[in-house]
Structures are given as structure tokens and as C-alpha cells.
Amino acid sequence: xxxxxxxxxxxxxxxxxxxxxxxxxxxxxxxxxxxxxxxxxxxxxxxxxxxxxxxxxxxxxxxxxxxxxxxxxxxxxxxxxxxxxxxxxxxxxxxxxxxxxxxxxxxxxxxxxxxxxxxxxxxxxxxxxxxxxxxxxxxxxxxxxxxxxxxxxxxxxxxxxxxx
Numbered sequence: 001x002x003x004x005x006x007x008x009x010x011x012x013x014x015x016x017x018x019x020x021x022x023x024x025x026x027x028x029x030x031x032x033x034x035x036x037x038x039x040x041x042x043x044x045x046x047x048x049x050x051x052x053x054x055x056x057x058x059x060x061x062x063x064x065x066x067x068x069x070x071x072x073x074x075x076x077x078x079x080x081x082x083x084x085x086x087x088x089x090x091x092x093x094x095x096x097x098x099x100x101x102x103x104x105x106x107x108x109x110x111x112x113x114x115x116x117x118x119x120x121x122x123x124x125x126x127x128x129x130x131x132x133x134x135x136x137x138x139x140x141x142x143x144x145x146x147x148x149x150x151x152x153x154x155x156x157x158x159x160x161x162x163x164x
Contacts, residue, residue, distance in 0.1 A: 059146025
């Protein structure tokens with residue numbers, strides 16, 4: 001009954017919102033554990049490409065949810081899957097990048113942090129300055145970011161092919 005009370009309306013109460021944030025944290029931690037324990041023998045670039053593809057699927061799903069103005073239940077499912085896959089893509093992106101550089105790992109790590117926070121701030125700004133009063137702009141922004149992630153993760157394949 002509690003889950004239905006969260007998912008049925010178009011808005012969540014502050015208490016329900018805290019549960020949704022916790023679900024997102026659990027999704028990200030679960031994907032990181034899956035990555036570290038079950039997928040540890042799989043190449044980081046391969047995991048990045050697969051996670052980028054899955055993230056794009058979830059992003060398109062969120063775009064459709066926004067376009068159709070579906071209820072909060074559909075948004076919650078999409079956002080939880082998206083956040084979980086962000087945990088998988090971020091960990092494997094930095095792992096693959098660190099494996100490809102030799103002496104500049106500190107610089108690479110710093111650039112990675114700046115890019116993560118900068119792109120997060122930019123996406124947040126886009127959502128916050130919109131005139132939307134529902135999750136539509138957020139859904140479209142997440143969909144666009146997931147498609148960019150797919151493009152960049154697929155570019156890792158061609159970069160690795162050129163090196164070999």
C-alpha cells in the first residue's frame with residue numbers, strides 16, 4: 001500500500017520523496033556491487049558500451065513517459081533504472097580511461113570530476129529554468145544525456161580499434 005501511495009499521485013510528499021531518494025541510492029550501490037563482484041572479469045570498455053546502450057533505452061523510455069504525460073509511477077521506475085545505470089557507466093568510463101593512460105592518471109581523475117559536476121550542474125540548470133511544472137523537462141533532459149552517453153560509449157569502440 002505504501003508504494004502505491006507514492007506511485008499513484010503525480011506528486012510525492014516530502015516523506016515519500018525521501019524514500020525515492022533512498023531507492024535511487026540503493027539502485028546505484030547495487031549496480032556498483034554487480035560491476036565489482038559479478039562483472040569483474042569483463043573488459044571495462046565492453047561494460048561501458050553495454051551500459052551506455054541500456055542507459056539509452058531507459059532514456060528513450062523516460063522521453064516517451066514525458067511525451068505521454070504518464071503518472072509518477074512510470075517516472076520513478078525510469079529514474080531508478082537510470083540512476084542505477086549511471087553507477088555502471090561512470091565506474092567503467094573512469095576505469096577504461098585510466099587503463100588507457102600511463103602517467104597522467106591524477107589529471108584524468110580531476111578532469112573526470114570536473115566533467116561530472118559540470119555536466120550535472122548544466123543539466124540541473126536546464127531543468128530548473130524550464131517553465132515545466134512536472135517531470136517532462138527532466139525526462140527529456142535525461143533522455144538527451146543518455147543518447148549522448150550512448151554516442152560517446154560507442155566512440156570507445158572505434159578508439160580501441162584504432163589503437164590495436
